[in-house]
Amino acid sequence: MNVLSFVNAFFSDSAHWHGYDGIPQRLLEHVQYTLMALGLAAAIGLPLGLLTGHTGRGGNAVAFVATAARALPSFGLLVLIAVVVGIGLLPVMVPLVVLAVPPILVTTYEAVRSVDPSPVDAARGMGMHETSILLRVELPVALPLVLSGLRSAAIQVVSTATIAAYVSLGGIGRYIIDGLYQRDYEKVVGGATLVALLALVTLAVFWAAERLAVSPGVRRR
Amino acid sequence: MNGFFDIPSDLGNTYFGLIGLHLREALLPVLAGLLLALPIAQLCVRFRWLYPPVLGVTTVFYAIPSLAVFVVLIDYTGQTELTVMIPLAVYSLVVLVPAIVDGVRSVPGETLAASTAMGFGPVRRYLQVQLPIAVPAIIAGLRVAVSASISLVSVGALIGNQGALGNLLADAQKYGRPELAVNSVLTTAVLAILCDAALVLVRNLLTPWMPRGKGKRPKEAAVRQERSDLKKAELPKTPESPETPEKAVAR
């Protein structure tokens, strides 16, 4: 296999480095889709997970939502919405958000539920408000797990955002879909490499976020 | 002619034929992934240093989009089901290895010591003590792997009718028949939910010693169940972090 030579050819072709089909532009689009989807999913999953985790109510609903969302096929949703409402950002955002919500929601719920009850009781005994207990006691302790849920969602979204290209949007998937139809391995392999690199960068970002945001007392090891 | 279940002739299959095909294309790879994951996980348990690099490599594999793998594989395995199934098997492997490792590692030292004292050899101990105790964790991994696999088969539609129910999506677009896309998404989702339910059932059958939240608090039963599995797998090691199957995917 000369996959490496394809990678090399892809990245050394100067035509791949500028214009609307250049690597910087496609990378930017890909990161935009990812951040947008992740932001929306976090806006849905985090508050719900924190609330259900804190109260201990609605666990069944969390499990149900997660199972249902996981069952929905990303590619299917993409095509379905594209056929119904036409091409645009919506057909891409819906499947990506549906993909990202379960890991964020379930992990956040689990994280808050598994916080050691004694400091929570102590806080309550000190007269802390429930909101403060959630945000100042439970969340800091639960943070490593919450971040791991976000990270898992981020990796999956980075990888899956490639399907945006099937409904004519940009992103790194453009190289993979175009490569399929143009029978151009250089593009396919180059695109796959870019996605893998982006996934590694995502891992690094979350690693750094954990170092910065998690209190040393909570940090494992 | 435009009914919900009128499958276009170019798919060369009936509705139920597509369902059978979809299940086969999705489940065979998971089975293959499981058979590969068991020995790999055992190696990771035996040689602890092996686990982090294995996890790193598999995470990067997981991030590579399936379509890219399909396209590269076409030259070797043709426009066939096998081309779709190979990457799915790899994804299953990636999900299952950490699930099994965490499950097997979670077996308490005393239990292992007790089985050794009873005269169990390493093989018998693995098969009769470690593996059964790891069943909940393994099933949790299988649930994620199966639903991902069922979802991903559809992408095979892009390499020439190899996506089973996903082929309906391509045709929905080609002929402008949205009902075919609705059919595809709904059927795929129902299949995923049924397979998930079947796995939960298998787990309950295989782990009759587990406490069940039946009757008293039905509301929380499902999540409790999941939690107790995860806790079982993780508590001895890191009490503050019950491993979720999601987390197993990429870390």
Next chain:
Amino acid sequence: MTSTAKSSRSRTRHTGAAAVALTAAAALLAGCSSSDDTSDNPLAGEKAEAGTVVVGSNNFAESTLLADIYGEALKAKGLKVTYKHNIGSRETTYGLMKNGSVTVLPEYNGALLAYLDPEAEQKSTEAVNTAAKAQLDKKLTLLESSPAENKDSVSVNAETAEKHGLTAESTLADLKDIAPDLVIGGSPEFQTRQQGLKGLESVYGLKFKSFKALDAGGPLTQSALTKNTVQAADIFTTDPTIIKEKFVVLKDPENLFGYANVTPLVHKDGLSQEGVDTLNAVSAKLDTKTLLDLDAQVQLDKKDPLDVAKEWLKTAGLV
């Protein structure tokens, strides 16, 4: 499975249950897979079974329809026919033709020639066929062309036509000054084909603002053009939406898109003389007007292409 698991209380039996369950699952899956045909074996899937004609099609509606027409005609002569539909673009199907996975593929002669030799001049449909045959892989050949023609074309939507005063008499050359303001759409392969962006630039000097990858003249392209997401697009000349949406097809005086007569591409070893004669008879009866009508039945009336194919073969007296 149920009974073993229920009866088990000791750990030993649990393992037994697990083993039974796994074996049962494995047997079930194995059973499922062995019950099906050869498609499991990658090598079997690659080579057409002896005596069976594999009719393939590209990933757009008309290709499926034409494959059905040719395939059903062969079936009516008692030949064993299987279909391999929606394969992808020519870039993929040509490879499958070469290695014999596909025996018959409805092609468009000029488009095929442009794929084989981007520099080739296209003077008449006969000359195109002669040139294409010379360039084809030795195992492949073209049968007689049908009068039915379906070209690629650059078409603009009504809005753009009005804005820039383009009419049915306008040519691609008239786009020269406007092109930098226009987004053009087409299949992903249009971007790298001579009968695509490359030729538009080298022959007409057109440089568009950007290219948007859509599908092969399908619904994505139609809707993108209608909604003005793209102002110009590669539209097939037999596309029924041209009239419906008042797209303006630009003339092609330099003949970039050449000839595009429906012509079956066949793998020589895979088709008997009887088969060849059958396909030639079908092609002879198919003209552009008929093709337009059949396309409209599939794309506008949403009839199944196979039904449309069978019905036409019957009314044309071919079966």
